[in-house]
Every structure is written in structure tokens, then in C-alpha cells.
Amino acid sequence: MPELPEVEALTRFLDDRTSGRTLVAADVAAIAALKTHDPPVPDLVGGTVRRVDRHGKWVDLAVAVDDGRPGAGEHTVLHLVFHLARGGWVRRHDSAPTTPVRPRMGGSSRGAALALRLRFDDGSGIDLTEAGTRKRLAVHVVRDPLDVEQVRTLGVDPLSPEFTSSALAELMGARNQQVKGLLRDQHAIAGIGNAYSDEILHVAGVSPFRLTRSFSDDDVAALHDAVVTTLHDAVAAAVGRPATQLKDAKRAQMRVHGRTGDACPACGDVVREVSFADSSLQYCASCQTDGQVLADRRTSKFLR
Incomplete structure (x- = not known):
């Protein structure tokens, strides 16, 4: 299971490569991995990644999206928050596949199975995958990362000044x-x-x-x-x-x-x-x- 050091490195890796990029597609492959339904995943499309943060072992992509008010010029921020659990990982593509992603309800494959694919305006993309038969990858789309109970109830970060x-x-x-x-x-x-x-x-x-x-x-x-x-x-x-x-x-x-x-x-x-x-x-x-x-x-x- 990825722990704080790997998630910190992964967060910085993703921040460097996705901040400022606009999402052109967000396709869910593993329905069971998606733990929220409001806001829906498609609301991320057209939004621009502002930053990628870490909360414990959770990765948080902050995406600025149009708030839907014509001419307002305002944006709201949605958060794609995910936990890789034991068998999850991230694969980045310089040129992401554009073939349609077929949603699946479950599956017992031991190999790395696609759970979510994000594509960006420069043609790059990232896949969230999960290996093994015990599927625990958790993906949330929320308005505030604290809307995720597991994030809200996290203890002190051991790399923070508060950890004395x-x-x-x-x-x-x-x-x-x-x-x-x-x-x-x-x-x-x-x-x-x-x-x-x-x-x-x-x-x-x-x-x-x-x-x-x-x-x-x-x-x-x-x-x-x-x-x-x-x-x-x-x-x-x-x-x-x-x-x-x-x-x-x-x-x-x-x-x-x-x-x-x-x-x-x-x-x-x-x-x-x-x-x-x-x-x-x-x-x-x-x-x-x-x-x-x-x-x-x-x-x-x-x-x-």
C-alpha cells in the first residue's frame, strides 16, 4: 500500500504535470470505486487543475470549473479526491488513449484494472488502476475535501509543524x-x-x-x-x-x-x-x- 512518502512524491509528480491543464475527459471504468454521485464526475470536464494536494494518504486534485452563470466569469472548485488503498496506483500517459472506456460494475481480475481515466488538453492523461481481487480504491468528487469523512477525521500530519x-x-x-x-x-x-x-x-x-x-x-x-x-x-x-x-x-x-x-x-x-x-x-x-x-x-x- 502506498504510504505518506510515496503519496507525497506522487502528489508532487501530478501537480507538476497537471496544474494548469484543462480536463477534456473523465471516464469511470470501475463503478464500485466511485463513492459519491453529487457532483457527478462529468462536472470536472472543462475545468482546469489548480493544484494537487495530499491529505494523509489521500490525493486531492483541485479543479476550477465554470459555475454555470453566463457572463459571470466566476469559477467554483471541485475536488477529485482518491485513496489508492492496497492495490491502487496511478499511471501517466504522455499521449492518453482515446478509446471509449466501458464502465464495469465489479470484477475479480488480479491484474491491474482501469478504474478512472482523465485526459487533458495537451493529450496527456492519467489512469487510476487497481490490482488484486479485493477492490478498495476510493474515488470521491466533492466541493470540499472535508466532505470526505476519512479526510475530515484524519489526525496530525507527521511532516507538519503541528507534529511535535x-x-x-x-x-x-x-x-x-x-x-x-x-x-x-x-x-x-x-x-x-x-x-x-x-x-x-x-x-x-x-x-x-x-x-x-x-x-x-x-x-x-x-x-x-x-x-x-x-x-x-x-x-x-x-x-x-x-x-x-x-x-x-x-x-x-x-x-x-x-x-x-x-x-x-x-x-x-x-x-x-x-x-x-x-x-x-x-x-x-x-x-x-x-x-x-x-x-x-x-x-x-x-x-x-
């Missing part, structure tokens, strides 16, 4: 929970997912299962530094890359996430895994748990 050590301490003290769960909670901190929470906790030398109220002030400050440093480094590594390279760049820079069985880059111990129903986490026992191997549901009977 004190702010993190307040979040950690609000409820005694596992620290990995807090880092992944979009209502608390926006944009961090499974991969970067693993990376942050490895940098901080913290067990993913450590309870938040057990952290001292110094521990919180160290975790805050790990969050900011890890994300800034990841953004720096991602920005400037074409959208097609962002996923591979993310995988290449991971220290522990997705590295089960590899050597920890910090100490040389083996990277271990804890699996869940539909996800897993990776960690280094030497760096994060004082050598204790965390129980995994697949092997926990051997660790009791």
Missing part, C-alpha cells in the same frame, strides 16, 4: 495501546501504514507491542525523531522519481519491512516476522526487543 514531541506524547497518553497500532491509526497520525511503522520502530529501537503509556519523555522524544527522520528520508528518496518507480524505490529502502530472514542492517541479526490474518510485521529482536522473539500465530506453540 509534545503532540506525540499527548497521543500516546490518551489511551494505553500498542505503539505500532497508534502509529498506524489514521485518526491519530495521518499517513503512516504497516511498512513505515515497522521502519520507524526499528530506527527507534522499540518493540511494536510496547504500550504507549510505558514511554518516558526521553523515549517519546526518540520516537518522534524516528518518525520525522524516517519519513523525511523516505520522501527525499521518492520525490523526483516517475510514478512508475515509486513502488520499487519504497521496497529497496526498507530496513526490516518485507525483509523476513534477511540480516538486520544495524546489527546483523535475522529479521523476524509476526503474521496476522491479512498482514504481517517485521522487526529485529536484537535491536527492538532485547533479544526476545515475539510469538507468531503460525509458530506460537513453539515459543510458549
Whole structure:
């Protein structure tokens, strides 16, 4: 799943290539991906992209459209807001296909299936696609991004000035929970997912299962530094890359996430895994748990 660094890089990539461009077509291919009906998608056509923003893991294309009043010269701004979920991605075309897009109600294809195609006045375009059988890509057309509940209820952005050590301490003290769960909670901190929470906790030398109220002030400050440093480094590594390279760049820079069985880059111990129903986490026992191997549901009977 794309997380904050990749979405930030993607947002800048799209802003650079679509701002100032006029939409000449907006075609929905996957009906299930469209979560709103008012305003309708065709209302975007003829509008000009003003900017592309990010809200956590959400991408927001602000499109200035004619308000329909003859001679008024006024425009209103509509927002095409989308979340790529686990299998979604963006493909940009210098010369976008002009063949008609046939809407579909569903489908179980594992390959990347077209969900939405946008074409611009210079002939370029972008496709929103989604791979896999579990379709979770979410596309909204709204008058205000805060009309999307998941955007309105986002927590603090960890790259913003508001994300201070004190702010993190307040979040950690609000409820005694596992620290990995807090880092992944979009209502608390926006944009961090499974991969970067693993990376942050490895940098901080913290067990993913450590309870938040057990952290001292110094521990919180160290975790805050790990969050900011890890994300800034990841953004720096991602920005400037074409959208097609962002996923591979993310995988290449991971220290522990997705590295089960590899050597920890910090100490040389083996990277271990804890699996869940539909996800897993990776960690280094030497760096994060004082050598204790965390129980995994697949092997926990051997660790009791």
C-alpha cells in the first residue's frame, strides 16, 4: 500500500504535470470505486487543475470549473479526491488513449484494472488502476475535501509543524495501546501504514507491542525523531522519481519491512516476522526487543 512518502512524491509528480491543464475527459471504468454521485464526475470536464494536494494518504486534485452563470466569469472548485488503498496506483500517459472506456460494475481480475481515466488538453492523461481481487480504491468528487469523512477525521500530519514531541506524547497518553497500532491509526497520525511503522520502530529501537503509556519523555522524544527522520528520508528518496518507480524505490529502502530472514542492517541479526490474518510485521529482536522473539500465530506453540 502506498504510504505518506510515496503519496507525497506522487502528489508532487501530478501537480507538476497537471496544474494548469484543462480536463477534456473523465471516464469511470470501475463503478464500485466511485463513492459519491453529487457532483457527478462529468462536472470536472472543462475545468482546469489548480493544484494537487495530499491529505494523509489521500490525493486531492483541485479543479476550477465554470459555475454555470453566463457572463459571470466566476469559477467554483471541485475536488477529485482518491485513496489508492492496497492495490491502487496511478499511471501517466504522455499521449492518453482515446478509446471509449466501458464502465464495469465489479470484477475479480488480479491484474491491474482501469478504474478512472482523465485526459487533458495537451493529450496527456492519467489512469487510476487497481490490482488484486479485493477492490478498495476510493474515488470521491466533492466541493470540499472535508466532505470526505476519512479526510475530515484524519489526525496530525507527521511532516507538519503541528507534529511535535509534545503532540506525540499527548497521543500516546490518551489511551494505553500498542505503539505500532497508534502509529498506524489514521485518526491519530495521518499517513503512516504497516511498512513505515515497522521502519520507524526499528530506527527507534522499540518493540511494536510496547504500550504507549510505558514511554518516558526521553523515549517519546526518540520516537518522534524516528518518525520525522524516517519519513523525511523516505520522501527525499521518492520525490523526483516517475510514478512508475515509486513502488520499487519504497521496497529497496526498507530496513526490516518485507525483509523476513534477511540480516538486520544495524546489527546483523535475522529479521523476524509476526503474521496476522491479512498482514504481517517485521522487526529485529536484537535491536527492538532485547533479544526476545515475539510469538507468531503460525509458530506460537513453539515459543510458549
